[in-house]
Amino acid sequence: MEPSGHGPAPDEPQPPSPTLWPAGFAVGIAVVLVGLIISPVLISPIGAAIAIVFGFLWARQATAELRGRPVAVEPETREARPAAAAEAPPASTAARFPRSRFLEGATVGLGGVIGGLVTLPVAGFAILPSFLGQKRHEVDLGPLTAFPEGKWFITTFMTDPAAGEVSRRTAFVRNNGAVGSEPSFTIISNRCAHLGCPVQANGPTGAILGEKNVVEHTANGQILLRPVVPAGFGCPCHGGQYDTEGNRTAGPPVRALDRYSFEIKNGHLILLSTFSVSHVDGTGAQAKIFKYKLAGPGEHVDGPEQWFYPLQPPHH
Amino acid sequence: MAARRPLTKAELRRKQMLAVATYPVDWLEERSGLVGGIRHFLFRNVPADINWMQTLGSATLTAFIVQATTGVILAMYYQPTPHDAYASIQNITDHVTMGWLVRGMHKWGASVFIILMFLHMGRVFLFGAYKYPRELNWIVGVLLLLMGLMEGFTGYLLPWDQTAYWASVVGINLNGTAPFLGPWLAQFLRGGQEIGADTLSRFYSIHMLVLPGAIAGLIGLHLYLVVRLGVTSPPWSKEAAGRERAEEPAALRQGLIQPAQGEPGGSE
Numbered sequence: 001m002e003p004s005g006h007g008p009a010p011d012e013p014q015p016p017s018p019t020l021w022p023a024g025f026a027v028g029i030a031v032v033l034v035g036l037i038i039s040p041v042l043i044s045p046i047g048a049a050i051a052i053v054f055g056f057l058w059a060r061q062a063t064a065e066l067r068g069r070p071v072a073v074e075p076e077t078r079e080a081r082p083a084a085a086a087e088a089p090p091a092s093t094a095a096r097f098p099r100s101r102f103l104e105g106a107t108v109g110l111g112g113v114i115g116g117l118v119t120l121p122v123a124g125f126a127i128l129p130s131f132l133g134q135k136r137h138e139v140d141l142g143p144l145t146a147f148p149e150g151k152w153f154i155t156t157f158m159t160d161p162a163a164g165e166v167s168r169r170t171a172f173v174r175n176n177g178a179v180g181s182e183p184s185f186t187i188i189s190n191r192c193a194h195l196g197c198p199v200q201a202n203g204p205t206g207a208i209l210g211e212k213n214v215v216e217h218t219a220n221g222q223i224l225l226r227p228v229v230p231a232g233f234g235c236p237c238h239g240g241q242y243d244t245e246g247n248r249t250a251g252p253p254v255r256a257l258d259r260y261s262f263e264i265k266n267g268h269l270i271l272l273s274t275f276s277v278s279h280v281d282g283t284g285a286q287a288k289i290f291k292y293k294l295a296g297p298g299e300h301v302d303g304p305e306q307w308f309y310p311l312q313p314p315h316h
Numbered sequence: 317m318a319a320r321r322p323l324t325k326a327e328l329r330r331k332q333m334l335a336v337a338t339y340p341v342d343w344l345e346e347r348s349g350l351v352g353g354i355r356h357f358l359f360r361n362v363p364a365d366i367n368w369m370q371t372l373g374s375a376t377l378t379a380f381i382v383q384a385t386t387g388v389i390l391a392m393y394y395q396p397t398p399h400d401a402y403a404s405i406q407n408i409t410d411h412v413t414m415g416w417l418v419r420g421m422h423k424w425g426a427s428v429f430i431i432l433m434f435l436h437m438g439r440v441f442l443f444g445a446y447k448y449p450r451e452l453n454w455i456v457g458v459l460l461l462l463m464g465l466m467e468g469f470t471g472y473l474l475p476w477d478q479t480a481y482w483a484s485v486v487g488i489n490l491n492g493t494a495p496f497l498g499p500w501l502a503q504f505l506r507g508g509q510e511i512g513a514d515t516l517s518r519f520y521s522i523h524m525l526v527l528p529g530a531i532a533g534l535i536g537l538h539l540y541l542v543v544r545l546g547v548t549s550p551p552w553s554k555e556a557a558g559r560e561r562a563e564e565p566a567a568l569r570q571g572l573i574q575p576a577q578g579e580p581g582g583s584e
Contacts, residue, residue, distance in 0.1 A: 082463040129514075159510070166398040166512045196489040197482055203581045237486060283466035296502055300491035 004249065007059075019061060020187065024054030024075045051138040134315045137167075139271035141183040142225075144183070147175040152244075153214075154201055157271075158221040168221075171271065172201060172233065172261055174244075176285040183287040187260040188233070188246045189274055198238035201230040202302040219266070233257065245280040245287055254300050256280055278302040356543070363549040369443070370547065372436040377535065379429040383467075384528055386422040394474070396520035398513050401476035426468060445548040453541040456534055463531050470523035476516065484519070484545050485511055 031047025137159040147153065152174045160167040169189075174183035190199045205228045206213055214225040232249065233242040242248040246257030256277040263270050276295045281288040292301035299309045323331070345351035393412055395404040408415040437457060440446055446454035473484040488511070492502030507514030 087570065121452060130507050134509050160512075163512055164399060168511065170348075170536045172489065195486045195493075197486060237482070296492040296499050309499060311499075311504040313500045315503070 016096045019058070021054050021058035021061060025051055025058055028052070028054055033164075042206055087312050101251060130223070131314050136273055139220045140223075141173070141220075141259075141271060142216040143271040144269055145267075146214050146216065146225055147173060147269065148187075149173065149175045150229055152201070154205065154226040154228050155225075156224045157218075157220060161221045164294070172228075172230070172286075179285045180197055183264055185262055185269065186287070187243070187262055187271065188285065189258040189260060191258060192235040192237065192240055193255045193257055193276075193297055194235060194238055194240045194246065194251070197235050199233045199235045199240070199242065199257065201228045202232050202234050202241075203228055203230040205229075245283055246277060247279050253303070254298060255302070258294065259273065259291075265286075276301050335473055342479075355386070360543060362547045363553060365550060366547060367550045367555050369439045372439050373526075373542075376429065376432040376436050377539075379432050380418060380426060380531065380535065382421060382425045383429055384532075386418050386425065387524055387528070389418050390422055391524055394520075396474070396517045397517060398476065401474065401516060404473050426471060432466060433464050437461065443548055443551055450541070450545055450548070453538060453545070456538050456541065460531060460534050460538065463527050466532070467523060467527050470519040470527070472522065473516065473519045480513070484515070485567075488515075 028047050028049070031050060032044050033047075035045075035047050043048030122306055139157050139159055141155055141157060145159060146248065152172060154170060156168055156170045157167055157174050158165065158167045170297075171190060172186075172188040174186045192199045205226050209227055209229060211227040213227070214265050216223040216225070226309050230244055230245055233246070234240070235251070235253075239251045240248065240253040242250050242253070242257055246259065248256055256279050260274050261272040263272060274294050276292040278290040278292060278301050280290070289299025290302070293312060293313065294315060295301050300306045321573075334573070341351055390408065393404060393408045393415065395401055408419050410416075440454065440457070469484075469487055473480050488502050488505050491505060492498050493499065503509060505515070505518075506512075507518045
């Protein structure tokens, strides 16, 4: 066998001498397209100029034969060789990477690039909005005078009036009276800490108590305050039970009920963000609340199980 | 050879009628090969002792076609917004002509589809039809089952009543309790932190565009593998598995084994 490295085999068809003009033309077109996005006035004309110059050179070379110019082709040389040598494996680069292979690779590669260019924005459009721009909605629950000290109310309100009734949420509110000069409220979310069903107050409401519901209108739509005397809270879906501080007493929930932080603004009770609670020691204004960053229902916030949820998606 | 009797007028007319009738089919076949392809798909050999249980896959396909057809029509009247969804369902049920029937077919057909998928899977398991060389078709079938269940989950929200709403809350939060990526998956399904308008339109899109497209494609692959690999005999069959009759095994015809009374090494 003939040792390799002796240059192209004589019977191989010689590839035409490579030319850079088409590549330059392609670069010009690419610059035009990029320019259309970045700066149609400045970049695109530059790309157009590149494309025109290289396009002209390419066309000139491609039509050289037609225009009667002799084409510069390396003359074919052929030596007499033993028959065995003619069957030697092709050693030249041209044979190992012929044009068809290049075109295959270019087609697949370009297809991949185009597919990626189309897929990336679409995938981003499908996924990112769920995680970006999660707004915190403050909720105006109306004047403090509607919340007598020591009384529980089931309050419903719209967190986002623009979204409509679908944003209506429920919280259990009790005025604990003032601690020093600071007012104290217990505001418990009714989202069950098991799987998010609506927790209900276990106790008589409204007419049974001889008290009337209070209806207010604030920036958060119609606010309904229903007086209630709860012995605790219970979930209708899977039977989770909580005491009046939201501590789990029975059933499948993994932690206490979430709570709202609040502030008093112009004599109104304003709900801020929600946070999660592992458990609460004590009651009312003296309660010691073990606060955590808001977690989804069913997620442990303390104990070894919390390591299953190391990274929460962005939320308010 | 006897001389050919000239055709009578009636015979000639029958021949011409036949030519006219088959012309469109021939036209199509010559240009596409589709007619032969359909014959290849529908009129293929199956084991002689095939069982009624082996029609469960076709029944499942029929259920899917019913779901797709009724779903397309329901989509013409349904509005996937929190304000209008429930009202549009009421409109379909109470006012649109035969709307109650089409919605009923879609609602009950959904359960039929799921049940048939499980029965079909049970048949394949009990017949051992998942074994070599059909493992890949079992895997495709499992993907189809998962997508069918996801169809059920996303479709359940669309009526937008209390059952639908809270079932979806619980279902999404169940996904949310999966370790590590669960909270992210739940927020993706919700389209945000709270269930709302985005959740409904997102479930609608997944329910009627993403999943049906994927299911249709996978059904195509599923059927291609069925045609390519053939239908299995029942486990109690006395015949060899596959398309050949037991009295004439393929290996015999190909000369790989010898007939019992043949001379050893006698044949090629």
